[in-house]
Amino acid sequence: MALAGVRVIELAGLAPAPFCGMILADFGAKVIRVDRTKVAMSMDTQARGKRSVAINLKTEAGRTLLRKLCVQSDVVLEPYRKGVMEKLGLGPRELLMENPRLIYTRLTGYGQSGSYATAAGHDINYLAMSGLLSRLGRSGEKPYAPLNLVADFAGGGLTCALGIVLALLERTKSGKGQVIDASMVEGAAYTGSFVWKSRSVGLWDRSRGENLLDSGAPFYDTYETSDGKHMAVGAIEPQFYKQLLQGLGLDAGELPPQMSFDDWPELRRLFTQRFASKTQADWSRVFDGTDACVTPVLTFDQVSSHPHNQERGSFVKDSSGDESPRPAPVLSRTPAEPGLGSNPDTGEHTVEVLAEYGFKSAEIEQMLAAGVVECNAVKAKL
Numbered sequence: 135m136a137l138a139g140v141r142v143i144e145l146a147g148l149a150p151a152p153f154c155g156m157i158l159a160d161f162g163a164k165v166i167r168v169d170r171t172k173v174a175m176s177m178d179t180q181a182r183g184k185r186s187v188a189i190n191l192k193t194e195a196g197r198t199l200l201r202k203l204c205v206q207s208d209v210v211l212e213p214y215r216k217g218v219m220e221k222l223g224l225g226p227r228e229l230l231m232e233n234p235r236l237i238y239t240r241l242t243g244y245g246q247s248g249s250y251a252t253a254a255g256h257d258i259n260y261l262a263m264s265g266l267l268s269r270l271g272r273s274g275e276k277p278y279a280p281l282n283l284v285a286d287f288a289g290g291g292l293t294c295a296l297g298i299v300l301a302l303l304e305r306t307k308s309g310k311g312q313v314i315d316a317s318m319v320e321g322a323a324y325t326g327s328f329v330w331k332s333r334s335v336g337l338w339d340r341s342r343g344e345n346l347l348d349s350g351a352p353f354y355d356t357y358e359t360s361d362g363k364h365m366a367v368g369a370i371e372p373q374f375y376k377q378l379l380q381g382l383g384l385d386a387g388e389l390p391p392q393m394s395f396d397d398w399p400e401l402r403r404l405f406t407q408r409f410a411s412k413t414q415a416d417w418s419r420v421f422d423g424t425d426a427c428v429t430p431v432l433t434f435d436q437v438s439s440h441p442h443n444q445e446r447g448s449f450v451k452d453s454s455g456d457e458s459p460r461p462a463p464v465l466s467r468t469p470a471e472p473g474l475g476s477n478p479d480t481g482e483h484t485v486e487v488l489a490e491y492g493f494k495s496a497e498i499e500q501m502l503a504a505g506v507v508e509c510n511a512v513k514a515k516l
């Protein structure tokens with residue numbers, strides 16, 4: 135796999151950093167999640183392919199242990215509020231001094247500088263601060279955050295993984311590590327560069343929810359079908375729009391022009407009426423094999439059995455039978471091989487990992503006895 139041989143220490147976080155760690159693990163890195171001790175269970179649902187070590191970083195011995203792990207690692211990924219790692223004596227200055235090849239990755243909402251740097255926040259706040267949230271939502275309604283996909287995951291975990299891969303690539307030339315300051319506000323804004331930069335061509339001149347791609351245009355929206363399901367319509371280009379009208383059984387000659395903004399409400403009314411006359415399966419049959427850019431809005435239950443997704447194997451099942459998306463993109467020679475075992479319990483691999491990093495049994499026993507580390511012995515023995 136592409137990242138085989140890369141060792142990553144991921145300090146346990148909420149959602150964006152775990153996703154970043156999972157991407158690295160999917161593509162072959164050895165990712166060790168550092169959990170807290172005395173935690174009943176992990177909330178990390180993005181733990182595929184990772185191992186867990188539980189360390190109490192509030193002890194001197196725990197901090198020394200983490201430093202030793204980082205000396206032998208390529209990447210450390212920390213998701214805490216600015217200043218937390220420095221307070222522990224585990225900031226970039228200390229860790230890069232001990233391992234100058236280390237890629238010290240900091241994934242936060244507001245970045246490591248600026249007056250909000252130490253403030254608490256979540257995806258919706260970061261999205262709001264990126265400017266993008268002001269553009270999301272239907273006409274006449276308040277801004278609407280599309281789950282926590284944009285800041286936490288696209289602008290956060292995914293962008294952060296890109297930063298790590300870039301730094302690893304650069305290290306092959308310089309031999310040096312560096313610090314990555316990944317701000318979810320900036321990552322989200324950067325993801326939204328198209329919106330920013332296409333203002334100059336008038337794509338967003340109208341109010342929220344009244345433009346081409348923000349549910350303003352009737353040919354770029356979703357429609358309810360007679361069985362209460364939905365179809366997605368993305369017929370932007372005239373030649374594709376023509377096929378949409380054909381599929382809906384509408385005569386282009388009797389309709390206003392596609393780009394007549396004033397007529398969009400009337401066109402939407404017509405499309406709504408038509409889509410409501412057949413089931414989702416009926417409409418899929420009508421539009422499959424055409425270039426009308428009309429697809430069913432699949433639910434999680436439908437998605438893996440759709441022929442296209444099935445043919446590509448786009449979804450995988452883990453050992454418990456739970457389905458999830460397979461890693462993307464697909465690399466031809468060194469594709470990702472997602473771990474299909476169960477997610478690690480907190481501290482499940484403490485002993486195994488510490489032994490692998492060169493700690494002697496007696497040292498490990500001592501740390502276990504002193505509560506510096508914990509091992510979830512029940513699962514570890516299975």
Ligand SMILES: CCCCCCCCCCCC[C@H](C)C(=O)SCCNC(=O)CCNC(=O)[C@H](O)C(C)(C)COP(=O)(O)OP(=O)(O)OC[C@H]1O[C@@H](n2cnc3c(N)ncnc32)[C@H](O)[C@@H]1OP(=O)(O)O
Pocket residue numbers: 145147148149150168169170171177189190191192213214215216218221222241242243253254255256257258282286
């Ligand atoms: C009803 C409740 C149900 C809960 C269900 C939960 C479901 C989760 C669903 C996912 C939701 C995802 C949401 C939408 C998101 O947007 S997640 C993104 C959140 N933001 C970020 O990650 C940005 C960066 N992080 C932060 O800003 C902050 O960490 C935070 C998220 C605001 C949380 O703040 P806070 O809890 O005060 O933690 P921090 O200031 O970071 O300090 C962490 C403290 O923990 C300690 N710590 C860490 N590891 C260890 C360890 N192994 N052993 C011992 N201690 C440890 C640190 O030392 C630090 O301690 P201290 O400095 O506070 O004393």
